[in-house]
Amino acid sequence: MNNKKVRFLAGPYVLWSAGFIIIPLCLIFYYAFTDASGAFSIDNVAGIISYVNMKALILSMAFSLGSTLICLLIAYPLALILSTVSTKNSSLLSLLFILPMWMNSLLRTYAWQNILERKGVINGILTALSLPPLYIINKPPAILLGMVYDFLPFMILPVYNSVSRIDKDLINAASDLGAGYRQIFLRVIWPLSLPGVISGITMVFVPSLTTFVISDILGGGKILLIGNVIEQLFTQDSDWNAGAGLSMVLMVFILISMMITSKYDREDIR
């Protein structure tokens, strides 16, 4: 194909990324390094050192690591199972996991609030069975649950994709050569599924790290994540400079984590 002839096809994307990615990024960069009067300042970025912001960032990291790990633990076995069932059934099964995504995630999070509430659905059932009620709403487990529930499909899809593409002949060859289940998994399946795992990790980790809606709705406003701090700076305080400064810091953290994961990715493939 002639490269020059098709190059114009990239036009829409170039326009899109310039308008909605590059320019906004430049704006955030500008706000992050200026003060309210427009003069250069690093106070906004340095604001991360404060006790409140540091605590929020560390909490966010802990929550997103936790939710990523749980998502992986749920998604991986599921993807393996899905890849072994017949194509017809597996598409039905994977549809079941994607189905919740057809509904607005905010609505689903509000639904969890109603389910977990003290007088909510779960506690109604538990009380009817004379079991002790479950009080996790407005506490860390509820936030973790919300994150896992909202972001699980983002882990399942890439992992399932990479697992289902593994050539069955490779597995058969390994087992013909005397490899046990353990060895087949560790030496064949796991390394070949890694690209999917890596993109799954990124797709769960990043939104978990930046979310503010889930912690707001399921945390009862009692747990302040870095996303909440940034959101409040922008909306409540109308302090765009400080908000942009913290966003920059957060972006750096995301970049670092992506660099780490992609490094593992390459090493393991080799």
Place this chain on the structure above:
Amino acid sequence: MRKRALLLSIFFLTMSLSGCGGNSSTGINSDNVVYVFNWGEYIDPEILTMFTEETGIEVVYDEFETNEIMYPKIKAGAVNYDLVCPSDYMIKKMIDNDLLQEINYDNVPNYVNIGEDYWAQAESYDPGNRYSVPYVWGTVGILYNKTMVTEKVDSWGILWDPKYKDEILMQDSVRDAFMVAERYLGYSMNTTDEDELQAAKKLLQQQKPLVQAYVIDQVRDKMIGNEAAIGVIYSGEAIFTQRENPDLEYAIPKEGTALWMDSWVIPKGAKHKENAEKFINYLCRPDIAYLNFDYITYSTPNMPARDLIEDEDIRTSPIAFPDLSQYVLEVQTSLGEEADRHLSDLWREVKSY
């Protein structure tokens, strides 16, 4: 003052997802419109339809959740709203920052229906009543469930009683949360004294382990659903919640509370000022104000409308129309940008505690 965050949040989420930061209905090209920006669930939607039918003016209606969220939108002028309904201290801030224009009362003849006392109250943030027309008013108090709280409720102190751990709902709004702590400590709710602010912050931090959740609009729904025993709430919600759940009772604490008022103002950038004034005038009509009161249950400053209330209990309700001389009341004023920012920082220290 604040109802249902849910719809609003969904609205903003879809807006941000679809990447259009404008107003909700961009399809209107006609010039005979009025852009209204009001609190969530703060008007009977029927009235908007009736207004359009009667005057032919289309109403483009958007909602906000807190004064603090509304302010930057007006200041940035991203959308040219013709009519906004902020609270007292925020109106002062908007006047101070030259964001409002004077109302031409020739176009609002129904203003006479608003009681003298309320114009006087509005003078505290809008001297001369030049920029704002009172819409609703009320107090901030404690809503409690009689089946869960048997003692007499007359003090903010109950919000610090370990007996009610996980049964307390606090307002997730900077000024109102600090107001509670400051009044309990005997300070003014408009204090900018560093020692007093630090003391209030410490008190709120001590309270945090007892608090079930920091919410705004959801206080109402959670209290109706028996989710909590005690909640800090606006008086206007009290009548509504009592209708839904007769076990609920409203009390104004003896240490004093905020007497607040939300009024209509016209921002500087308004393109349809006359339509905005027609809308205010319409809302000041006794039958309309009564219809609205019946729906939102927030105290109306409209005297003839109050006389229209059929239910004797509500017309003389100490919640909706309290004898103000009985209570210690204070009006929140604008503290200035710097103090606002400092208060927000302190509030984050409370919430991350």
